[in-house]
Amino acid sequence: MLKISNMPDTTISPEEKIIAPMGQQPVRARPVSWKTFEKKYLPREDRYKYEWVNGLVEKTERDMNQYQTVIAARLLKLFFQLISKKKATGILAIETDTFFLPKVHRRPDICWFSDQQLSRMAAGENQVPRFVIEIISKNDQIYQVNKKLRNYHDAGVEVVWLLFPLLEEVQVVHGNKITKHTGAQTISAAPVLPAFSLTVKEVFQKPVPEK
Template sequence: MVAVGKPVAEALPTTLKTVDEFEQWERQYGGEGSYEFVRGRIIEKNEMKQAEFLILKFLTRLFTQTSAYAQGDELAAEMDSYIDDTRKRRPDLAYYTLAQIEATRTGERQKTRFAIEILSDSESYQDVLDKVQDYFDAGVQLVWYVIPENQKIYVYNSPDASQGYKGTDVISAAPVVPDMQFVVADLFA
């Protein structure tokens, strides 16, 4: 699904420096695509594949059973997460509290506290590292990188340390959503 794809090539401005400039360009010329903006680079995100949709369905339905969901928080697909004035990412799934969601009414830009990415064929190892670093630069507490081909999930609690989970391992979204946990094999069943 959504991973860092190739930078958009057709007639792109090369002078964009900020997220504000990028969003102005996107409103005028962005078209139908989905984009991230990272320090002057416009990155087109790939469309979701059906196999990835099953992963998103499993995770979002699991989230609806948590106390965070009961209090109005959301696990949203493809929602903007602002890193700083020069970076905006779009995680495959991003967690936002009710207070964050309500703050968007006034135009306040939000940063996710928990990002879930699904590795795509076009992503390099460097792309993964860059995304993880960006999320932690924004103050995220937890990043999951789902690797469908290997039926594994890498959990990052910092940009420099990850732990892999597979098979009968139990994964948890603590400390952000402590009651969201499951056996990894169930995600890929």
């Protein structure tokens, strides 16, 4: 579990509201300290993902279905193949508690850390990944997705992949530039991981069951 020492309490204006799961009305929320969030929300094992953003708890549904799990597994398999061929280093991590900014805690679906970052993490230093992947579901609100993108941009994340399984589309974000890719178009994690590339069709390809 990530531990950040001397994290300050934050305050918000009365007008600010907590982000609620799709279909539920936002409710007025009181800010909580990181210490309270770490104790009360991080240990929860339910169907929600909890993130701490500017003193507010953001609660979103954990709705990765089995098809999305297949997508994530395919990306991890590709990465391990690159590792074995010495074309990549570091690790692709799943839902790692990370402070992207001093008051912004997120749990990206998948993110990449370098070997140097892993060494610093082992020493207790928070590290910001340079490459992030988010699998977007039908329950994700566009406002919240854009808010995450802004957090990632402000934190210095160089490449973000937004995967849309229902559309079979991938949006690749470099800084303020977003490009959309479909079908046989190739996506890449360059300049962070140049060898980590595949077509959009390969990302969303469904395995044929064995007879």
